Amino acid sequence: xxxxxxxxxxxxxxxxxxxxxxxxxxxxxxxxxxxxxxxxxxxxxxxxxxxxxxxxxxxxxxxxxxxxxxxxxxxxxxxxxxxxxxxxxxxxxxxxxxxxxxxxxxxxxxxxxxxxxxxxxxxxxxxxxxxxxxxxxxxxxxxxxxxxxxxxxxxxxxxxxxxxxxxxxxxxxxxxxxxxxxxxxxxxxxxxxxxxx
Numbered sequence: 001x002x003x004x005x006x007x008x009x010x011x012x013x014x015x016x017x018x019x020x021x022x023x024x025x026x027x028x029x030x031x032x033x034x035x036x037x038x039x040x041x042x043x044x045x046x047x048x049x050x051x052x053x054x055x056x057x058x059x060x061x062x063x064x065x066x067x068x069x070x071x072x073x074x075x076x077x078x079x080x081x082x083x084x085x086x087x088x089x090x091x092x093x094x095x096x097x098x099x100x101x102x103x104x105x106x107x108x109x110x111x112x113x114x115x116x117x118x119x120x121x122x123x124x125x126x127x128x129x130x131x132x133x134x135x136x137x138x139x140x141x142x143x144x145x146x147x148x149x150x151x152x153x154x155x156x157x158x159x160x161x162x163x164x165x166x167x168x169x170x171x172x173x174x175x176x177x178x179x180x181x182x183x184x185x186x187x188x189x190x191x192x193x194x195x196x197x
Contacts, residue, residue, distance in 0.1 A: 034184030061150030108156025
């Protein structure tokens, strides 16, 4: 018997439990979404335009895609306001800064949410709605980004609002019927039902 075969190996540690997936964290695993070809213009100024669409839908929420385009091809659009740092404590009421793009939503039942979190904690807001920024990128005067919105909005008309003072958007609103979103969510397909979380 070789030297290495005589070494006693420790028992492997117990495997940790699978992390629990909360609906507000994102789409359920193992489910392909339904899609909606939406091109809702949220805002347009002399300098920039913001459009919502397309939207992917799951039973527990929506993935929103936003396209931003600047009139100047050399403009550097960044909705997160990077490079503009958080202000000192005495200016906290002015946070987020003018460079940060803010997206808000109002559900047909009156519940509201926005992308900026005032308490810094993950999870739904007081109205039980979660609106979370996801990935994005761009260049050459264009930017595309995604947001996760949960839960699926009820039937009726929902309102989107956005604000981006740096680019001349003080506040803009656009309405959207939720029927196509709900129909798309009903078309979502569970591929491996035993893996759903």
